[in-house]
Amino acid sequence: MKYILMMNTMKAGEGVPGWPKKDLQAHVAFMRKFSKDLRDSGELVSAEGLSFPDQAKVVRASKDGTPVTDGVFPEGKEFLAGYWIVDVATPERAYAIAARASAAPGPGGAPLNMPIEVRSVLSAPPPEML
Amino acid sequence: MKYILMMAGTKAGVDTYKAWSKSDVQAHFAWLKSLNKELSDSGELVANEPLAAPEQAKVVRAGKDCVPITDGVFPEAKEFLLGYWIVDVESPERACQIAARLSAGPGPGGVPTSMPIEVRQIMSRRTDELT
Numbered sequence: 001m002k003y004i005l006m007m008n009t010m011k012a013g014e015g016v017p018g019w020p021k022k023d024l025q026a027h028v029a030f031m032r033k034f035s036k037d038l039r040d041s042g043e044l045v046s047a048e049g050l051s052f053p054d055q056a057k058v059v060r061a062s063k064d065g066t067p068v069t070d071g072v073f074p075e076g077k078e079f080l081a082g083y084w085i086v087d088v089a090t091p092e093r094a095y096a097i098a099a100r101a102s103a104a105p106g107p108g109g110a111p112l113n114m115p116i117e118v119r120s121v122l123s124a125p126p127p128e129m130l
Numbered sequence: 131m132k133y134i135l136m137m138a139g140t141k142a143g144v145d146t147y148k149a150w151s152k153s154d155v156q157a158h159f160a161w162l163k164s165l166n167k168e169l170s171d172s173g174e175l176v177a178n179e180p181l182a183a184p185e186q187a188k189v190v191r192a193g194k195d196c197v198p199i200t201d202g203v204f205p206e207a208k209e210f211l212l213g214y215w216i217v218d219v220e221s222p223e224r225a226c227q228i229a230a231r232l233s234a235g236p237g238p239g240g241v242p243t244s245m246p247i248e249v250r251q252i253m254s255r256r257t258d259e260l261t
Contacts (some may be wrong), residue, residue: 004181005190006211046177048216049253050134057249059135059229061242067230076207080136082253085179098190099198115189119210120182 002045002087002121003094005101009114010079015054023107030104038086038097049082085121094118132176132218132252133225135232137245138209141184154238161235169217169228176216184210216252225249 017024031049038044056079060068084101088094098116106112150158169175187210193199204210215232219225229247237243 004179004211048134051251051253053250055251057226058246059226059233059249060244060246061230061234065230065234065242067226067233069226077209080211080250095188095190095198095200099192099196102190102198103192103196111192113191115191117187117189119184119187122180122182 001089001091001094002085002123003091004119004121005084005086005094005098006117006119007081007083007101007114008078008117009112010053010081012053012073012075012077012079014079015052019107023105023109026105026109034101034104035084038084043086043088043093043097045085045087047082047084050080053079091118091120131220131222131225132216133222134250134252135215135217135225135229136248136250137212137214137232138248139212139245140207140209141204142206144184144210144212150238154236154240157236157240158243165231165235166215169215174217174219174224174228176218178213178215180213181211222249222251 019027035044035047038047053073056071056073058070058073060070062068084097086094086097088097095118098118102114102116103111104114147155166175166178184204187202187204189201189204191199191201215228217225217228219228226249229249232247233245234242235245
């Protein structure tokens with residue numbers, strides 16, 4: 001069963017967090033080790049980190065189909081910081097992996113306990129839609 | 131340059147799709163399939179995943195000793211990711227063009243949905259800057 005684990009922790013306009021460099025390095029080292037463990041267990045399908053919300057654009061098609069670009073978002077909007085897709089035997093295993101990601105170290109090495117959204121990935125649209 | 135194009139919506143927004151007629155839904159998915167084929171033929175498509183409906187979403191936090199705490203309650207205004215495309219393109223403008231095409235997908239009666247598509251660059255390079 002494929003699940004996506006989403007870190008929706010960033011807010012509009014945010015760039016690189018203002019943590020001490022050592023704390024940022026510890027966080028990135030944790031994330032690398034986390035991804036390596038999942039790769040080694042054969043559960044990692046893919047993972048990507050996204051650029052910061054200050055780079056985000058929202059695009060809509062205008063009447064003639066040309067892009068209309070906007071960079072203004074509501075203050076409460078959550079931004080995806082990154083995600084992992086894992087292929088696991090049970091939903092509980094996906095939740096256990098998400099809990100590890102949630103405990104990634106923040107400033108001073110304290111666990112962030114950030115919320116991780118977990119949802120199954122559809123291999124194809126539902127049959128009634130085809 | 132790799133970009134992610136994200137289609138998101140609230141639960142209420144997703145419920146409006148459920149009211150589409152079967153032929154409108156089929157036309158929309160046929161159109162998505164042909165766009166995916168075009169992007170994969172041009173070599174620009176890196177990945178595309180549709181996600182399960184927001185009803186299935188759970189939020190997980192680490193509890194004591196890293197035991198997962200699972201919750202399924204979200205604020206009404208929360209936007210859920212419905213699906214995404216990762217494309218590898220020559221310029222940010224090309225990423226925006228592809229996003230505009232996604233936004234112009236047919237809705238009820240074949241009228242373009244004009245849904246917003248969030249575009250962000252994938253961070254492979256910036257992660258290195260942090261270490």
